[in-house]
Structures are given as structure tokens and as C-alpha cells.
Amino acid sequence: MQSKKIIMVILQKILQSIDEGVHVLDNEGKTILYNEAMADLEGMETEDVMDKDLLEVFTTLNHETSTLLRVLKTEKPIYNQSQTYLNNKGKKITTINTTIPLYYMNDKIGALEIAKNITKMQSLSEEIMRLQQQLIPNKATKSGEIKKYTFEDLKGRSQSFYDALKVARRAANTSSSVLIYGETGTGKELFAQSIHYQSPRRNKPFIAQNCAALPESLLEGILFGTTKGSFTGAIDRPGLFEQANGGTILLDEINSMGLQLQVKLLRVLQEGYVRRIGGLKDVPIDVRIIATTNEPPMETIEGGQLRKDLYYRLNVVNIHIPALRDRKDDILFLTEFFINKYNHQLDKDVWMLSESMQKHFNNYMWPGNIRELENLIEGAMNIIQDEHILKEEHFPHYIFEHTNKREPQVRGFIDTAEMGLNEMLETVEQQLIEGSLKRFNGNISKAASNLGIKRQTLQHKLKKYKL
Structure with a gap:
């Protein structure tokens, strides 16, 4: 008791x-x-x-x-x-x-x-829907309210980038679904917009929605719409699929969408209609879907974040945008492009990076990819005064901390006389990780595969050892 x-x-x-x-x-x-x-x-x-x-x-x-x-x-x-x-x-x-x-x-x-x-989240989602509706062009307004990106805006000259661009240009001529994989900051939305604005749908809406930005219950209403009376406070409102009819909808970070909602999205792809929440009427739609993921698609399937049947429906055209560290030829090329861009915007007269900064840039791993590179150049251009060359003093120190490390080596002998077991194991693990990253030029997915661990596990260990 x-x-x-x-x-x-x-x-x-x-x-x-x-x-x-x-x-x-x-x-x-x-x-x-x-x-x-x-x-x-x-x-x-x-x-x-x-x-x-x-x-x-x-x-x-x-x-x-x-x-x-x-x-x-x-x-x-x-x-x-x-x-x-x-x-x-x-x-x-x-x-x-x-x-x-x-x-x-x-x-x-x-x-x-x-x-x-979720009161605040509900208000936010309603505001997002209202703003998105305002951004969709209609017969009475011109569609010049948001920045449109085309293939001319995609810069690069490395072979891996050119291969991705070639597939994207060909995809623009069809209405098939597209799945774009690329790390954060590689330009996935730029690719998606470029495909849309060179396609026969170019004069119809292009609407982007980040699937990680809202919980599943709210995202469902935003995508498919709501019917008055479906729940207390609900009103008749078309979802993004109806708003994008005839055009393209970009589902960013599709692997962050809840599995139940993925089932409903699969039905839209298969049957070509949507049904608003609480509604009984099926609304036919003609929408091209471009989806993106910032993690390898097969890893998200194995991890249970992405349904396999939805993957095969979306992956009609597959585009892999390479990470900046895998596009060594493009690092200084893009640096010059961004210097010219911010010379114009900030009324500067900068010519180039110093030779030492060029070496730092080439050795840096660029976890934030092109977005990180542009932000660094913009920040440096704001700091520099009347000089013409960007130097170490114009950039944050973390770049040098990453690039000034000794070349990783896997030693055959480790002095364990004064080491405990845990310290010794961690030392060996760190050296194996450094060696695998060096072997695969910083490619995390390949290094993880080589080590026999998951990509997420390797990322956790990189943070742990501050690599």
C-alpha cells in the first residue's frame, strides 16, 4: 500500500x-x-x-x-x-x-x-500563407516582386559542377519530378528556380516551402489548404499546391517532412489532385514538384526520414550538386566573382585575395559551401578601407585554425605509457578519422563509408574532436 x-x-x-x-x-x-x-x-x-x-x-x-x-x-x-x-x-x-x-x-x-x-506557430503559418499568396503573380500584377534565378546566375567551371548543370538544363525541358541533393549552402534553390524559369511553366507560379520550418500538422494545412469547419477557427483557404497550379512547387528539405504527410504527398503525385483538410472535394492540380535534401537520399531512407516509395516517385530526375570542397577549381573563381559583385554594391576597389589567403581558402573545408564563401567575402569587403587586396586581417580566425593544422598522419606507433585506455582509444579514433578525411579530400559521406560508420556518427565525432 x-x-x-x-x-x-x-x-x-x-x-x-x-x-x-x-x-x-x-x-x-x-x-x-x-x-x-x-x-x-x-x-x-x-x-x-x-x-x-x-x-x-x-x-x-x-x-x-x-x-x-x-x-x-x-x-x-x-x-x-x-x-x-x-x-x-x-x-x-x-x-x-x-x-x-x-x-x-x-x-x-x-x-x-x-x-x-501552438498558438504562436498557427499565427506564423497563417502569416506565411498570406504573404505567399501576395507573392504569387496574377493577371493584374507583374511577377517582379522576388528575385528570380536562372542558369546564368549559376557560376562554376569545375567538371562536377558542369555535370550537375547539364542535367538541370535537360530537366527544364520536361515536367517530371526532380530530386536535388546537396549540402547546405550549395545552391539547391537556385538550381530549382533555374529549372522552373527555363521550363514551359516559366510564366506560372514558383512557390518554395521549407519542410523543416513548421510542424507536420501546420505544414499539411499550408500545402493542401483548409475547409471552413474542419476544425474550430478554420477557414476556406487554398493550399500551396492549388496556388502553384500550372507551375512548380519546391519542397525544401523533404527528408524533414513527417512520414504521415509523406504518404499524402505520394498520393498527390500518383493521382494528380489534392483534398483540403476537412474537405470532401478533390481538386485536380497540375504542379511540377522539385524536392531537395541536404543529406544523401539513401541515408535518409535507411534512417527512416524518407519513405522509399516517395523517393522513387520524386527521383525521376536526380541532380547532385557537389560541395565546394570538392570543387577546388571553383573556389578562387567564385571568390573573384563575389569580389566584383560587392565592389559594385559597396563602392569598393578590391582586386584580389593575397597569396596567403588564397592558400587558406584552398585548404579550408567550407562546411557552409558557397553561401559561406559569399558571406565571408561580403564581410571582408565591409571591413577593408582603401586597400586593394583582401588579407588575413579581414577574415575571421576560425579559417586559419582549420587550415593551419599539421597534415593528419596515421602513426604506426603511439606512446601509451602515460595514457589511460579511454585516452588511447580516442587518440587512435581521431587519427583514423583524420586519415580517412584526408584520403577522400574531406568528403564526409565517403570517409564515413570507409570507416564503416554512419555519416551522422562521423559528423558527431568531428564536433567532438573539433576537426
């Missing part, structure tokens, strides 16, 4: 300390558990809710709009349901709720709801 009391005390402490709101009703619809997080969310005092009928306290709800009462009646669980209502202070809040019936010895004893506050 004493152990049961201890367990109950522990459970009460846990429920009162978690961030998610917890609300439990008995079979009569009265509250028997209501934690502090739920009270804060709904603007209530716990004592005003406990042991009272739900509809007596929340007068804006009814048996249909309350997920708790609906589950209590139907005994069917509801997972990740969006709900918008007025709390006791008259403030509109939006939550994501999971609601399940509770049983004891096969008898229903009540219903449990766990709620997460």
Missing part, C-alpha cells in the same frame, strides 16, 4: 512539471485531473475546473467541438488533432491534442487529453 502511495505522489509530480497540458474527464464529463500546464494554457485556475462539468466551465465548447467529449462518447482515439477555441480570458488559442479513452478492467472510466500550445 505504501508503494502505491509513493507511485501516486511521483505521478502527480511528473504531471505538474511537464510542459504539455493534461486534462482527464470521468464518464460523467467531469474533470478529475487538470495539471498546471493546461491551466496556464487555458487561462484557468485549477480549482475552477476540478470536479466540474466540462461544458459548465468552457461555455464556447459543445459535444461536437470538444475532442474530450467526442472521445468519451465514441471511444475512438484522436491523434494530433488541431483545435482552436477561446479560453476563459477570451483569448483565442490553438492546440495540438491527442485524446484517448481510458479503461480499467475492460470498462471505460473516462478520457485523457494531452495538449501542446
